[in-house]
Amino acid sequence: MSSAQAIRLWVDLTDAPRNTYHAQLEIPAKPGELTLVFPKWIPGNHRPSGPIAALTGIRMEAAGHALGWRRDPVDIYAFHVTVPAGVSAIEVMLDALTSQDSAGGGGPAASSNILDLNWNAVLLYPQGTNSDDVQFQAAVQLPPGWKFATALDVVWQGRNLVRFAPVSLTTLIDSPLIAGEHCRRIALSSEPPLHEMDLVADNEADLAMSPADLAAYKKLVAETGALFGARHYRNYHFLLTLSDQVGGHGLEHHESNDSVAGERTLVDPKLHLLYGGLVPHEFAHSWNGKYRRPAGLATPNYQEPMIGDLLWVYEGLTEYLGDLLAERSGLWTADQYREALASTAAALDHRTGRNWRSLEDTARSVQLLRLMGPQWESWRRGLDYYPEGELIWLEVDSIIRQQTHGQRSLDDFCRRFHGGESGPPKVVPYTFDDVVRTLNEIAPYDWAKLLHERVGATSTHAPLGGIEREGWKLVYTDKPNAFIEALEKVVKFGNFSYSLGFTVEKDGELQDVIVDSPAYRAGIGPGMKLVAVNGRKWSPDILHDAIKSAQGSDAPIDLLIENAQFFKTCSVVYHDGEKNPHLEHVASEEDLLDKNLQPLTQ
DSSP states (O other): OOGGGOEEEEEEOTTGGGTEEEEEEEEEOOSEEEEEEOOOSBTTTTBSOOOGGGEEEEEEEETTEEEOEEEOSSOTTEEEEEEOTTOSEEEEEEEEEOTTOSTTSOSOSBOSSEEEEOGGGGOOEETTOOTTTOEEEEEEEOOTTOEEEESSOEEEEOSSEEEEOOEEHHHHHTOOEEEESEEEEEEOOSSSSOEEEEEEESSGGGGOOOHHHHHHHHHHHHHHHHHHSOOOSSSEEEEEEEOSSSOOOEEEOSSEEEEEEOTTTTTOHHHHHHTTTHHHHHHHTTTBTTTEEEGGGOOSSSSSOOOOTTHHHHTHHHHHHHHHHHHHHTSSOHHHHHHHHHHHHHHHHTOGGGGTOOHHHHHHTHHHHTTOOSTTHHHHOOSTTTHHHHHHHHHHHHHHHHHTTTSOOHHHHHHHHHOSOOOSOOOEEEOHHHHHHHHHHHSOSOHHHHHHHHHHSOOSSOOOHHHHHTTEEEEEESSOOHHHHHHHHHHTEEEETTTTSEEEETTSBEEEEOTTSHHHHTTOOTTOEEEEETTEEOOHHHHHHHHHHHTTOSOOEEEEEEETTEEEEEEEOOOSOOOEEEEEEOTTSOOHHHHHTSOSOO
């Protein structure tokens, strides 16, 4: 489709504070039957998450006359319309209700002061077309006084109206827009390709980036250049929304990342720790996920189903790289990195669901698991291809270092696999065999056997080989884990997973109960409510005191539990005290993890 035949899209965002986006499309058409489709399978979500339920107010017209349309009885993302004779284009008007759509992450996409526009929520396109071949010319009208940021090129800008250069549907959906009353642009590089941090927040004070963070984000840009050796974008925008009102998410794109963090992330040390890996993770996706992409996820349009078998590479390797880059850039300290890694390792080592469900099955089940809450997560398993993928790739790094006597590491794999020639965005698909072949080029080993075992087999424990090979071990002490402690304070819940075997919300509702834990054996399950501990009203401190008192005692911990308006006392037999995960260096082993954490740039 040429630029002259481009679909024109105009989005009125002035009603964003009410979480309603109004869109109008002018779609070139020929007389006869036409089927238009709403994007269904959204990149980065890995599932059919296109917010079809929020699509409303649909009207179609041609030459000023209303057209009747029919939704397909089987594919609810498809709409049939008959184009009259003598007509070369039809107009489509629609509304997107965004109160439950935040880039597939749930929650609202706008507040009184900010908005996040993902173009897939406000458009239709002809069925059966390749998204690379469909051209769009988009424009937006912003609320008065709001500023915006996006990777799209601007061709005209008035007071509140912005027109963008024509792009393919692929590029449009790959280029979200954020806007708000309180915005800040920060240059992170001075030479092409340019890197820019674009911040929007509910409050002006939340935009105050410290000199240390500014230096860390600049170093993040330098570290990725040294790691991958090439950049597959023209320029890059870090689109970062700081808000407790807009739904939390992080979504990767070729030339930007669309991330939402807590509104005080830049000024609150606990939030800073919890969100420290978010932007590095999404930035690393520009190489691992957008440029190099599993063949099963490299679909020709947004209606073709995606196959997620290699999400342990797409997301798992990115989780590894995001945390590593957070430390190498200075967003995390080495101690914070190790505390986060210990938290990950302990959680996965207590996933009793790994006894029946392989990691690969969590990837194939993403469209189901992403919709589930925390109840029974340890038995059901969640999106474990993220954190367990991190442990697998740490093990790969440790094997490469040992096989090559420290001459090579996973950094070398990333440079060879994700590097290549710098330039504008493109997709280079890969298969499992491509991953294995490149690993063997870095360090000969039976990688296929190792990865098949880690991904396709069930197991009793998490793959801790990487931690152990790099000279460390997972231990439990009564000292709080810094990462878990910060999460407890921010989310307001208690994590007793490694002692009694459950997590509990501030109001006493039990989130998850680990199968075969002391609490599980006492008859406690998720969804029940903790009322009292040893006859005293429940609170985190009261429960911590009870755990300490039970250590060395023969008496159980009596928990008064409410279950569907009925009460019972469950006696939990546990005497081993507080247990919090940490990494401990093995004195007799070489500290390869410390070497891994060293920045590539000075």
